[in-house]
Amino acid sequence: EYYSSVDKMQMLGEVELDLVTATHLYLTERQEQLNVMRSFVDRVKLEHAAIRQELLQDAEYLEQPLQAFRLIKRLVVDWPVLHDSLAASQKQLREEYAKLVNETGEAQGLPNQEDLKGAVRGLQRLQSVYNLTASDMANSSLFWNDCLEIGVQLYEQANYRSALEWLLLAAKLVDQIEDENAQGMRAQVYEYLGMTYMELGEKQKAVETLRELLSSLSPDTAHPVRFLLDDVEDTEPKCPKELGEAYWYANFSRLCQGKRLPEPGSLSCYLDFERHPRFRLSPLKVEQAHLNPDIHIYYDVLTDAQIETVLDLANQLESFRSKVVGEVITETRVSQQVWLNYTSPIMRTIGNLLGAISGLDMTNVEEMQVANYGIGGQYFPHFDYISKLREDYIARGNRITTNMFYLSDVLQGGYTVFPFLNVFLRPVKGSLVIWPNVHRSLAPDSRVLHAGCPVLEGSKRIGNIWIHSAQQEFRRPCTLVSTE
Ligand SMILES: O=C(O)CCC(=O)C(=O)O
Numbered sequence: 001e002y003y004s005s006v007d008k009m010q011m012l013g014e015v016e017l018d019l020v021t022a023t024h025l026y027l028t029e030r031q032e033q034l035n036v037m038r039s040f041v042d043r044v045k046l047e048h049a050a051i052r053q054e055l056l057q058d059a060e061y062l063e064q065p066l067q068a069f070r071l072i073k074r075l076v077v078d079w080p081v082l083h084d085s086l087a088a089s090q091k092q093l094r095e096e097y098a099k100l101v102n103e104t105g106e107a108q109g110l111p112n113q114e115d116l117k118g119a120v121r122g123l124q125r126l127q128s129v130y131n132l133t134a135s136d137m138a139n140s141s142l143f144w145n146d147c148l149e150i151g152v153q154l155y156e157q158a159n160y161r162s163a164l165e166w167l168l169l170a171a172k173l174v175d176q177i178e179d180e181n182a183q184g185m186r187a188q189v190y191e192y193l194g195m196t197y198m199e200l201g202e203k204q205k206a207v208e209t210l211r212e213l214l215s216s217l218s219p220d221t222a223h224p225v226r227f228l229l230d231d232v233e234d235t236e237p238k239c240p241k242e243l244g245e246a247y248w249y250a251n252f253s254r255l256c257q258g259k260r261l262p263e264p265g266s267l268s269c270y271l272d273f274e275r276h277p278r279f280r281l282s283p284l285k286v287e288q289a290h291l292n293p294d295i296h297i298y299y300d301v302l303t304d305a306q307i308e309t310v311l312d313l314a315n316q317l318e319s320f321r322s323k324v325v326g327e328v329i330t331e332t333r334v335s336q337q338v339w340l341n342y343t344s345p346i347m348r349t350i351g352n353l354l355g356a357i358s359g360l361d362m363t364n365v366e367e368m369q370v371a372n373y374g375i376g377g378q379y380f381p382h383f384d385y386i387s388k389l390r391e392d393y394i395a396r397g398n399r400i401t402t403n404m405f406y407l408s409d410v411l412q413g414g415y416t417v418f419p420f421l422n423v424f425l426r427p428v429k430g431s432l433v434i435w436p437n438v439h440r441s442l443a444p445d446s447r448v449l450h451a452g453c454p455v456l457e458g459s460k461r462i463g464n465i466w467i468h469s470a471q472q473e474f475r476r477p478c479t480l481v482s483t484e
């Protein structure tokens, strides 16, 4: 019974005050959470509006590696985190979100952690091959948390040198934020920064970074950092492993950037009317990119309309992640591909055309491999010739030539380079490049090591046809000297 005692009523009054305080706290917290959500949603909305305003098609916008990375990151990290943080009472919204995710996921698959990792590795490759700093890459269009995500991913991949650069950029950006939540954000960045310094053997810097962070934190949030700092102070600095680079890497990277060592030589361009009767009226436009081994470029061999037909055909097939023959999926080759056979009119036309240009017998050709390189997509230096142990080698002989059609231009990057031959080729839509993979004797020719450089901006499409050695005895007789 309360009404008969003033003391007890007073107690009730206190209980109610506690209720007010607790509820107020809850509301403030929720309000903060809602503010964070609102600013995220507004930002994303703005970004989509900007795309429309620039009258860019989504595809073009997403051909910029950073934008593609950010979209993947939002879908893999930001949206799920945001919806996980919804209070249990927001059941309807949570369910709607889950339904949307499931439906899209089933229809076309949503990106996952692997995609995010792949995108970050793509960015890192661009930096390494094109010699770009993190801030060159970020180009003021990344937020502190984007840079942190890239840094964390690289840290997890044990790529500490690159992680450091991104974390330093994240730190610079987060330090500019004046916001009541900034403390927590700074802590996230600086903790990783400290741990990265440790991995790089720079204990002193790790300690300084964490001490500085600690001094800026309020006592109630300092505890985990204190803990980390103690740990770091008690740990011996590591001896970082220096990653060795392949001896051709420098030239590979230089050629990808469109630079090459000066080379004496007399290469020429010419019109070829003679090769085949079909070129009598409209000659082949030939450019010699290298002689012995011969790398020739043939311009304007496919029209835009023909290329569109090929790409339509390719789009009807389900593409899959490219693998290097007999290998598991690796970073050696980052692209998607399909194979087109010669039953369609367009592919028959291309087959005949290639027969006329190459002068080779087309009985033993592979189907055309149509490949598409996305963010940071590349094909690391490799050879196209195949091992004698493979089944198709026994049936058709080796891949004597590679015949690569460029099915797109590329906005930036994506050159085809030959590190040993000091050659780089810029993709030109509609042109065809032919090079040999073996000597005249059919012995593998290791001088034609080649690569598809990472795509910096845009996307790159190519169609490869490999012509094999079986039944070429009259058109391309072998020699007995192995290096001829
Ligand atoms: O993408 C390129 O430029 C080269 C592709 C290549 O070497 C291959 O597909 O074997």
Ligand SMILES: [Fe+2]
Pocket (backbone or CB within 6 Å): 382, 383, 384, 402, 450
């Ligand atoms: Fe190749």
